[in-house]
Amino acid sequence: GLPRLTVLFGPNAAGKSNILDALQALSRIGTSRTLAEALREPIRGYPIEAFAFPSEGLPALLSIERPRFTIEADMEVGKVRYRYRVGVTIQPRSGSLGVAEEFLSSLSVKGEPTGTPAIEVVDSEIVIRRKSHPGRPRKEPLGQNFAIVADQRLGAPEYRAIEQVRNELSGWQTYYLDPRVAMRTARPPSEADDIGVLGENIAPFLYRLRAEHPKHFDAV
Numbered sequence: 001g002l003p004r005l006t007v008l009f010g011p012n013a014a015g016k017s018n019i020l021d022a023l024q025a026l027s028r029i030g031t032s033r034t035l036a037e038a039l040r041e042p043i044r045g046y047p048i049e050a051f052a053f054p055s056e057g058l059p060a061l062l063s064i065e066r067p068r069f070t071i072e073a074d075m076e077v078g079k080v081r082y083r084y085r086v087g088v089t090i091q092p093r094s095g096s097l098g099v100a101e102e103f104l105s106s107l108s109v110k111g112e113p114t115g116t117p118a119i120e121v122v123d124s125e126i127v128i129r130r131k132s133h134p135g136r137p138r139k140e141p142l143g144q145n146f147a148i149v150a151d152q153r154l155g156a157p158e159y160r161a162i163e164q165v166r167n168e169l170s171g172w173q174t175y176y177l178d179p180r181v182a183m184r185t186a187r188p189p190s191e192a193d194d195i196g197v198l199g200e201n202i203a204p205f206l207y208r209l210r211a212e213h214p215k216h217f218d219a220v
Contacts, residue, residue, distance in 0.1 A: 017044070020174045025050065026071045029086055030149040030169035035097035038150075042197045047097060048090055062092045068100050074107060077164045081107040084165050086147055098143035102126055104161060118161040119148050130158040175199065 008016045021043055032038035039047040051067040054060035061067055072085035087101030103120050105113040119128055121142065128138040128148055140148065148154065148162070155163040175197055177183065182198035192205040210217040 017176065020176065022071055023172060024174045026073055026086070027169045027172040029071070029088070029147050030084065030166055032146075032150055034145050035088060035099070035147070036145065039097070048092065048095060051090060064092065066090070066100070067092060070101065074111065075165070075168055077168050080164070081111070082161065082165050083107055083113060084149065086149075097145055099126070099147055100142060102148050104149065104165060106161065118159070128154070128159070128162075131160065132158060
């Protein structure tokens with residue numbers, strides 16, 4: 001697993017940005033209203049570029065009926081470990097995105113799924129189990145344009161696992177810090193709560209930090 005702060009550095013084309021894009025995509029899929037919203041900026045490129053192109057390039061991708069990618073992560077939320085996996089498909093000619101798979105389960109100390117999954121696909125439907133009636137789960141069709149974990153209507157106490165994973169994903173932040181461009185751009189004072197994905201707000205953020213939290217500023 002990754003610690004709370006992870007710094008990636010290395011030569012060009014080593015895969016740093018791909019790792020960050022994958023983390024950011026999973027975070028946004030699990031917290032955004034729609035898949036289209038999740039895969040737009042600041043993630044690089046168009047949503048179709050999130051899918052692996054065949055060796056023949058874009059024409060070959062357009063000939064595939066439903067290209068698909070899957071992202072999976074194990075995460076610790078308090079004392080509980082979860083595994084969350086989501087698969088996304090695209091209709092290449094229309095750009096329509098849909099959920100092809102979704103899975104959420106707690107993990108044992110050995111890292112294996114344990115108990116009944118909170119979310120899983122059964123007979124081409126997404127099954128969502130609630131705490132009080134696990135034998136009478138809610139069911140949703142595959143292909144919807146949003147992830148079940150991102151549905152704000154599903155929360156504690158009935159859907160505690162879903163709420164915990166959604167909250168965990170919402171706290172993930174990724175940054176592409178390049179001191180040659182964005183971090184040198186002049187910015188006026190503002191109520192910046194974050195340095196910005198590219199570090200473009202680092203100056204107003206630090207000025208505000210110094211004014212409102214001088215001890216934290218001194219620590220930086």
